[in-house]
Amino acid sequence: MYDVIVVGARCAGAATALLLARQGVRVLLTDRAAFPSDTISTHLLHPTGVARLRAWGLLDPLLATGCPSIDTISFRAAEDLVLRGAPYPCDGVAVSLAPRRTVLDALLVEAAVAAGAELREGASFQEVIWEDGRAVGAAFGGRGGGRSGGFTERAALIIGADGRHSAVARQVGAKPIRDAGTFGCQFYGYWQGLPNVGTQIFVGGGQAVLAYPTHDEHHLVLVGWPHARFAEVKQDLDRHFLAAVAASAPAIAEQLTDATRTGSITGSGDLGNYVRESSGPGWVLVGDAAAAKDPVTAQGIGDAFAQAQSVGDRLASALAGGPGAVDAAMAAHGVDWERGGRAAFETTVAFAMGGNSARLLPVLRAIERRPELISMFYGVYAGQFTVEEFFAAVG
Structure with a gap:
């Protein structure tokens, strides 16, 4: 027994x-x-999770496998607004990982x-x-x-x-x-050769595009859509995926060639x-x-x-x-x-529904040159703060 x-x-x-x-x-x-x-x-693993791996004695073994540390995040909230900052720290850990x-x-x-x-x-x-x-x-x-x-x-x-x-x-x-309920669907693939500039996030136009480094000098590139588009996207996944990246992140799209792609695009609407x-x-x-x-x-x-x-x-x-x-x-x-x-x-449900977008944009403009608050905003995504706590800190 x-x-x-x-x-x-x-x-x-x-x-x-x-x-x-x-x-x-x-x-x-x-x-x-x-x-x-x-x-x-x-x-993706926020600093909160990375700190637990360190406490369990598993962070160094994971890094030894070639998993790159991510110490920078760029978030394009609008055509004229890109926030660049570091992940919000937890117990002295200020990096994310995407193993x-x-x-x-x-x-x-x-x-x-x-x-x-x-x-x-x-x-x-x-x-x-x-x-x-x-x-x-x-x-x-x-x-x-x-x-x-x-x-x-x-x-x-x-x-x-x-x-x-x-x-x-x-x-x-x-x-x-x-x-x-269910509000989104996400699909991703792997490409080699993208420059390692940390996590890149592009939102707008009813979709989100993310890219971040993972093992073996690959990047995971991800697209998220509202769940209402799931059936449409699934009918021609590659075409919709690449079109979304081209529309939201053209600089990344230029690097997503068949020669640098590894495997097929996968994902789920079961979210x-x-x-x-x-x-x-x-x-x-x-x-x-x-x-x-x-x-x-x-x-x-x-x-x-x-x-x-x-x-x-x-x-x-x-x-x-x-x-x-x-x-x-x-x-x-x-x-x-x-x-x-x-x-x-x-907070997650509100982000998944897109309900925070109108409230957030003017606040994000106000913190464009305040790196400590940009990191706190990333802490909202990590579950370390609520949106209301973030708004209160911005003042």
């Missing part, structure tokens, strides 16, 4: 497994994929295994095992790390870290607390904003399984890390107290996370 079974081994699940295993918790970490493997992601998920996820998984977690790849979650109304285990199909056929394991807690369409959430009947009930008897949800926001603010990886830290800080000591203590600790985690993340959720 394990103390915990973690279903899903990407940012939320692997980080949670890592923090628990380091405290001597007996962890079974499972995923239907094998690592390294890719997943749809905007990649490929093939690298970041594998690094987290390897660290969890090194800490003592048992990893079973190719394990497809099937169902929760119940006894007297409490989750006490999980059944899996697939090879489960070399085993033939399916398997079942028992644990004091099942941690669902299996994403937006969480099978664990369905199995335990996690109820929606908030469903704010709902929601919060689910996150814990119950014998189970807890983390990452997108518990709550998700539109990637317009790129808070997803940082949120996963923060939830992993919250669970890790509470669970190890609670396990000694038995099922009641475990459930109480996870309920407290859920309450604190929902309350603490409420403002960032509302």
Whole structure:
């Protein structure tokens, strides 16, 4: 019997497994994929998340893989207004990162295994095992790390870290607390040869274009549209993508040639904003399984890390107290996370709806030559400040 079974081994699940295993918790970490493997992601990690990697001892190993630091952001809010500044710092960290998920996820998984977690790849979650109304285990199909056929394991807690369409959430009947809807769609691709000038953001004309450096001297170039255009864009994705970049960022568009492109353009319109009930008897949800926001603010990886830290800080000591203590600790985690993340959720929804545009433009003009406030504006995107706190600071 394990103390915990973690279903899903990407940012939320692997980080949670890592923090628990380091405290001597007996962890079974499972995923239907094998690592390294890719997943749809905007990649960007704000200084808040970078600071957690440093605290966990994983920042230097990530940088050693060739992941470039991003210390400059340029934000074109209008034809005649470009804000240039640094990411807002967190615990002395003032850089962002945009690691490929093939690298970041594998690094987290390897660290969890090194800490003592048992990893079973190719394990497809099937169902929760119940006894007297409490989750006490999980059944899996697939090879489960070399085993033939399916398997079942028992644990004091099942941690669902299996994403937006969480099978664990369905199995335990996690109820929606908030469903704010879907407002955007995003697609991205990789190109070589772009100059590394940090993160570049271009907004306007009903779309947004972003470009930032990632592994192997590539840039991720991303376009976001309102969700109402999803079906149209999907019909001829390459044409719409390149036309959007040409309209919003012509200097970047000139460099997006077939010769410098790597792979196909990918993305998603499945970008709902929601919060689910996150814990119950014998189970807890983390990452997108518990709550998700539109990637317009790129808070997803940082949120996963923060939830992993919250669970890790509470669970190890609670396990000694038995099922009641475990459930109480996870309920407290859920309450604190929902309350603490409420403002960032509302800010993200407002950005995703485009509702802040008219309010922001005159304020952004007022801070054009005030670098400390430009960084604070980027802190709004990172969830460190609300729009109202930013407005108050501008005066």
